[in-house]
Amino acid sequence: MANCEGLFLVLVVVISSCVGDDMIEFNSPPTTVKAKENNTVLLPCYLNTLSNDAAYAKSVRWYKNEDLIADSANESMALPDRHILWENGSLEILYVQPEETGEYTCEIERPEPWGPVRQKHAIEVMHPPSVEPFPPNGFLQVKLGEEVKISCKGEGIPYPIITWTVKGEEMKLINHREILKFTASDRQMAGVYECIASNGVGEPAKASIELNIIYPPEMMxxxxxxxxxxxxxxxxxxxxxxxxxxxxxxxxxxxxxxxxxxxxxxxxxxxxxxxxxxxxxxxxxxxxxxxxxxxxxxxxxxxxxGVPNPGVFKRTEDKNTNSKTSYTLIWEVDSYTPIIEYNLWFRPYKARTTHPPNWTKLTIPTEHSSGPVYSKSYTIRGLKERTVYEALLVSRNRYGWSKPSPILRFATAGAELNEEMITTVQVNLQKNVYALQTSSSTKSCCMGMYIFFMFNVIKLFV
CATH class of the missing domain: 2.60.40.10 (Immunoglobulins)
Incomplete structure (x- = not known):
């Protein structure tokens, strides 16, 4: 009989050793609970059926992060508000608040020769986002060319994503960022910058920062x-x-x-x-x-x-007045003071040449007119057949010569004007006026009038 009792004790030790080494496990896995604010959360802490014997589990302790918050063996220890420690070791938290977010560890104390076992859980109390702008007053002023640094610090669980708008338009950024840094290189960059924090819980949070860029005078x-x-x-x-x-x-x-x-x-x-x-x-x-x-x-x-406004040519394609060797030009000049005379300059048009033909000048007297709009037509004769020409006009009243008119390109019968000839007129205007000056300087006739004319062209045009 004594031998049987000894054998029974050995079997108990062997079974207990097996439970301690291989069969001790919690009845539920570690978990992270994502809960909305004011929900109730239950964190389990009990062993499987075999190991949950009352004599086997001596006491249960709960820690939040590293702080002890509950101990079943210490009846005098008060639980935090809204916390309940159940007999099976589970911890229940009612109406969870953001401050309940953290890591929770349950520890089951077992009698000798077994040591304590632990299991970790976590709570994330989800709550809507918030943002804190910088500068805190929502206003930043910099000088033109200085660096701009504005930011929005987001808070919330899950951590919010920050997006930006400026003047109501979404900013196309390569990533989500809390800080914006750039150079105020253009005063048009001033305006209201708004950051928006979103985490899928509740409504997005917004904050505005007004950027003012001060700058020296700009004139027009x-x-x-x-x-x-x-x-x-x-x-x-x-x-x-x-x-x-x-x-x-x-x-x-x-x-x-x-x-x-x-x-x-x-x-x-x-x-x-x-x-x-x-x-x-x-x-x-x-x-x-x-x-x-x-x-x-x-x-x-x-x-x-007081000098006249630049003249304006009126384009005409009247075949009754234009022939193979002649062309009638019509122009208007605005002047509050009567026009005394016109200088009409013309020459054959040569595209893309470094040595354009010389200009020919015609001095044309005015006709009596009450103004202030003076109109005139003039037929140039002796032109080449099937040739494109260009012309410009200056006019004089008692206060001096006007600036050159825009250049007109025209063609005698048999030649055609293409789009490029017309659209390049303004581009080549300064080059043509320079050619007018240099080609005219070789002519000795009317030199006094030429000098007076060129002085006004240079002074007013350049």
Missing amino acids: TTRSWIHTAPGHRVQIDCKVSADPQATITWLKGEVPVHLDTRVVPMVDGDKNTLLIRNVQRSDFGIYTCRAINELGQGEIAIQLS
Whole structure:
């Protein structure tokens, strides 16, 4: 009988050893619970049926991260709010909050000779995103050319994705980023930048940052040359963009314009106007609109002149007036003062040549007209057959010669104008005027008039 009892004890030890080495396992696997705020979460902590004997599991402890929060063997230890430790060792958390996010470890204490066993779980309390902008006040001001750095720090579980818009348009970035860094190379980059944080929980969070780019004055005008005459009323305009706001000064030459009831400055938004009533001949000249702020200075020159406006050719294809060797040109010139004469320059047109033909000049008297629009027609004779020509016009009144007209290309019967000939007129205008000057300098006739004419062309055109 004693031998049987000894054999029984050995069997108990062997079975217990097998349980301790091979059969001790938890009844559920480690898990990560993703829960919405205010949901209830249950974290299991009990062994399988064989190892869950009351004598085998001595006590259960729960840790959040590294902190002990529950111990079944210590009745005096208070559980955190909304936490329940069940008899089977499971931990239940009611109405979970974001601060409950973390790693939870259950530890089952077993009697000798077995040590404790542990299992880890995790809770992620999902909550809507939030963003914190930088600068915190949502406003950033930089100078033109300086570096811009704005950012939005996202919070939320899961961690949110950040996207950006500027002036209501989505920014096409190669990746999602919290920080935007760029150079304020263009003042048009100013505006409202909005970051949007999204994580699929609740509504996306948004924050706005207004970027203001300050810059020195930028100037423009619709007319850099204005035709007028004594007794008329004229406005000289310049548009000024500047931040901070610029101080505007009008000058004639390098002298500030004398302002009075006849010469009056006016401002309408970014448009600055110098109004001159009852123009006098002494008002003719170059005016400068000058703008200054703390970042720099800008200016633009506008000429007030009594000489005629450049003439404009009227294209005609009247076959009754145009023949193989002649062509009738028609033009109009705007001038408040009567036109005295015209100079008509023409030559055969040669494309893509470094040595174009010389110009021929014709001096054409004017006809009586009341103005201010002066019209004239003139037939050039002795032209070559089937040839393309080009012509330009200058006109003179008592105040001097006008700037050259746009070049007209025309053809005698049998020749055709193609699209390229017409569209390259403006491109070649300066080259043609230069050729006009050099070819005319070899002619001795009317030299005094030529010198006077070229002086005005260079002064007004260049």
